[in-house]
Amino acid sequence: MQSLILIFLLAIGGSEAVFWQSLTCPYEAQQQNLLRVWCRQTSAECCTGLAxxxxxQLADGGKLRVTQDLHSFTVEVLEPNPTGGVYWCGLLSRDDTIIKLAEGYFHSTSAAFIWSFARxxxxxxxxxxxxxxxxxxxxKANQCCKKQDEPFDDVAAGGALTDPLYESLDPQNQRNSSGI
Known part of the structure; x- marks a missing residue:
């Protein structure tokens, strides 16, 4: 058990240095020149964030790392937000609406992230x-019972059944033995 606790503590400590959660956002070729969006969901159809x-390559003051691909971009969270929750990545359309490409749950700390898998x-x-x-x-209970059932002295155990104190207390036996 102690080794499991040690491994868990090392995993938490080791993950602090490389704790990154990421979300990949695929888009179509005609959307390549649109602004990218990263936001936290505030309701089923709305989010607040940045474009x-x-x-x-970096966004939100260096808290986010962005890598581009031919048909997607990936946002890595380098510093978790103190308020975890559902985050979206998407594109900002020409009429200023967000085209949601992907969403994911982001944890506020590395311990919460590790616990979400460890549980x-x-x-x-x-x-x-x-x-x-x-x-x-x-x-253990069975072993204790066996020890209690064993007699302590062989001589006492042999004479215990013939001792007059242990005779039956049946009223008929008492009448016969007393002469009534």
Whole structure:
């Protein structure tokens, strides 16, 4: 168990240096010259954020890295926003509406990002841990019961059944033995 905790802590610490979440936004060839958009969803049909040119490599003061491809661009979040949530990437059309290309959930911290994956790996282990704990507890209880059932002295155990104190307390046996 200690080794699992150590591995988890190392994963959190190691991910701080390279914690990047990214979103790839594919577009059509005729949309190549439109401004790129990165925004946080505020409602089902709306978002707030920023627009940048198709030649930008950094956006939002260096918090975002943008890489271009022939038919897509990718936004990497280098510094997570303190408010995680659903983010969109898209294009700003000529009539100033956002053409949403992709969306993704972005976590506010690296620990939240790691936990979002780790919980699904740990979830199947929960029943195994419960079963193992139950089996171990039952085995220990069984061992304790066996030790209590064993007599402490062979001589005392042999004479215990013939001792008059242990005779039956059945009322008929008491009448017969008392002469009634």
């Amino acid at each position: 940048f040119s198709n030649s930008s 699904w790996m740990l979830l199947p282990l929960l029943p195994v841990v419960i079963i193992c704990t139950h089996v171990c507890t039952a085995m």
